[in-house]
Amino acid sequence: MRGPYPYPRRSLLSSASRVGLSLLLDIGIVFGAYALGLWLKFDGKVPSESWHTLAWAGALIGFAYILSYQALGVYRTAWQYGSLRDAVLLAAAVAIVTAGILAVNALLPKRPIPLTVNVISAAFILLGHGMVRMLPRLWSTAGFPASPETPRQRVLIVGAGDTGQLLAWELQHNRSQPYHAVCFVDDDPGLEGKRVHGVPVVGGRYEIPDAIEKYQVDLVALALPPERAPRLQEVLALVEPYKVPVRLVPGLADVMEGRAQRGEMRELTVEDLLAREPMDVDEAECRRAIAGRVVLITGAAGSIGVELTRRVFELRPSALHLLDTNETGLHELRVEMVQKAQGSCPVKPWLCNIADQQKLHDIFEASRPQVVFHLAGYKHLTMMEENPDQAFETNVLGTLNIFEAAQAVQAEEVVFLSSHTAVNPSSVYGASKRVGELLVSSMPKRRTRFCAVRLTNVIDSRGTVLALFSRQIQGGGPVSVTDPRVARYFLTINEVAGLVIQAAALCRGGEVFLLDTGEEVRIAELAERLIRSRGMEPGRDIQIVYTGLRPGEKLSESLTGENESLEATSHPRVLAARSNAYFSGAELRAGIRELEVDRRRRTGNLAGRLHALARFDQAGGATEPPPSQPVESETREEAPSE
Structure with a gap:
């Protein structure tokens, strides 16, 4: 029975025993320091009077140190994690007691313990008390392995x-880690030859090959700050010949914000290997486009939709409507957003198939969105080749339904997510996206402005081939590539979310926006680099097999069509593609509705007719060039100030 104690008696007694021993x-240590001081002062021949005085004065001096340590928090410090500040407080406590002793001694007519002994003893006390307290830390940093096995x-x-x-600090102190830091490499010449946490800095990055051999390195950890990330390619090239695995260390900001653990080392991703400068959006323009407005996002539960929702929320819309068919994903996103909003922004989820025209119109009437981001749609090229009816129903008919519902409630802007496959489409998926772009440029010129964002391959979205590579390498291979010549442009989800919001800020009506993504990257080369980053050799440890191009797939990408021209925008990395081909938007929409009826009757070649719709701008039927500005006023209402 414990009685009134909240903890067991044995625990309390044990704690009291430790405090008493301390x-x-x-x-x-105080007695020892003064004894040593007297011995040094009198060269070993200490007067008996001095010993007698120390016998009773030593206890008082010891008690003074205890009071000083308690007042300055020395006894409340966990010294195995002690810092420079804690050491300064210890020295300050010693200095305060020493000053007090000197002041008392100055008033005494006779001094059995000389003033110099008090100063010498204070130095020994600081050394002794400091060493006793630092022993746990010295033991933890001794570098002994957890077990010899x-x-x-x-x-x-x-x-x-x-x-x-x-x-380095974590690897030294956490003995459960199966790693041991043996050396640093850093391009700062001031650090060369120095030690950081006891680990030598051997030189700049060009010393990596020598360091790997000299220290018999088993793993290379990249702890580069974000602004130096473009050097990653050069570092990987220096490491690759030695077949040593490479890991990336999350930044200090990621650790502080809880996105990573201290001492964590993760495998490199394709995004890391591309090492491209991230896109910076114009925050002021994006905020003006979103703040204080009702925003609706279709496809919100997808990987891109989730990131876009988070980014839009940060820009403070007046209300956020999330539409998807994924019940679980939509529920989880709603819970996350409601928790963040804390009542400041209404968040409403809508379960709806965008092919359901009546349900969509009901949702738009209820939500009355001012800005619409249309992300919903199928995206797998092979699946759409095998299921052209779904490509038409969702990617074409659903997009037209969204556009008409937005116009019916006089939404200000609609941003449509397109694809690079829409350029000279050779696949059903590409054709469905091209029809969406044609709708963007040909919707009736009323209050609502439409624009499209033409994406390239998105690195970290669900279901991409790059995610497949990682799983195949993890499983021991082989890695499947369609053709050794296939090359692609790449975007990250963060870049896509930023580009989509930036498009809303730049939209004037009818544009197709693109992001300058740099050079194309060969997929086979990317697979090889991903394998080498794991410390393995392509073709020996992990095989690469070539499966051949899939139906509708191209060897390389085109970002603009034959009838398109690129125009600069106010953002240095965002371009606008405008077509010089003119056609009747009313006839295009009528063709889509006609195909909707024929699809239900199961008449005609659906895939062929979908490709014909995608070439509608090349089939004549021109009326007049669409104006560069919508007919009605486009004055943007300013968000209310807070």
Whole structure:
């Protein structure tokens, strides 16, 4: 029975015993320091009077140190994690007691313990008390393995900044980690030859090959700050010949914000290997486009939709409507957004298939959105080749339904997510996206402005071939590539979300926006680099097999069509493609509705007619060039100030 104690008696007694032993040890060090001081002062021949005085004065001095340590929090410090500030407080406590003793001694007519002994003893006390308190930390950093049976991998850390230092400290102190930091590499010449947490800095990045051989490195950890990320390719090239695995250390900001654990080292992703400068959006323009407005996002539960929802929420819309057919994904996103909003922004989920025209109109009437981001749609090229009816129903008919519902409630802007496959489409999926772009440029010129964003391959979206590569490598291979010549442009989900919001800020009506993504990358080369980053050799440890192009797939991408011209925008990395081909938008919409009826009757070649719709701008039927500005006023209402 414990009685009134919240903890067991044995635990309390054990704690009291530790405190008592600690106090006795501190007093013992005080006596020892003064004895050593007297011995040094009198060259070993200490007067008996001095010993007698020390016998009773030593206890008082020890008690003074205890009071000083308690007042400055020395006893409340966990010294195995002690910092420079804690060491300064310890020295300050010693200095305060020493000053007090000197002041008392100055008033005494006779001094059995000389003033110099008090100063000498204070130095010994600081050293003794400091050593006793630092012993746990010295033990934890001694570098002893957790057990002799557990070998630790030898780690070379690239980057001796905050991130690299945090990793080295964690590897030294956390014995459960199967790693041991053996050296740093950093391009700062001032660090060369120095030690950081006891780990030598051997030189700049060009010393990596020598360091791998000299220290028998088992793993290379990249602790580069974001602004130096473009050097990643050069570092990987230096490491590749040695077949050493490479890991990336999350930045200090990621650790502080809870996105990563201290000491974590993750495998490189395709996004890391591309090492492209991220796109910066014009925050002021994006905020003006979103703040204080009702926003509706279709396809909100998809990987791109979730990131876009988060970004839009940060720009403070007046209300956020999320539409998808994925019940679980939509529910989880709603819970996340409601928790973040804390009542400041209404969040409403809508379960709806965008092919259901009446349900869509009911949703738009209820929500009255001012800005619509249309992301919903199928995206897998092969699946759409095998199911052209679904490509038409969702990607074409659903898009037309969204556009007409937005116009019916006089939404201000609609941003449609298109694809690079819409350029000279050779697939059913590409044709369905091209029809969406044609609708963007040919909808009736009323209050609502339409624009499209033409995406390339999105690196980290669900179901991409790059995610498949990672799973195949994890499973031991082989890695399947369609053709060694296939090359693609790439975007990250963050870039896509930023580009879509930037498009809303730039939209004037009828544009197709593109992001300058740099050079094309060969898929086979990317697969090889991903394999090497795991410390394996393509063709030996992991095989690459070529399966041949799939129906509708191209060897390389075109970002603009034959009848399109590129125009600069106010954003340096965002371009606008405008077509010089003119056609009747009313006839295009009538053709879509006619195909809807014929599809229900199961008449005609659906895939062929879908491709014909995608070439509608090349089939004549021109009326007059669409104006560069919508007919009605486009004055943007300013969001109310807070």
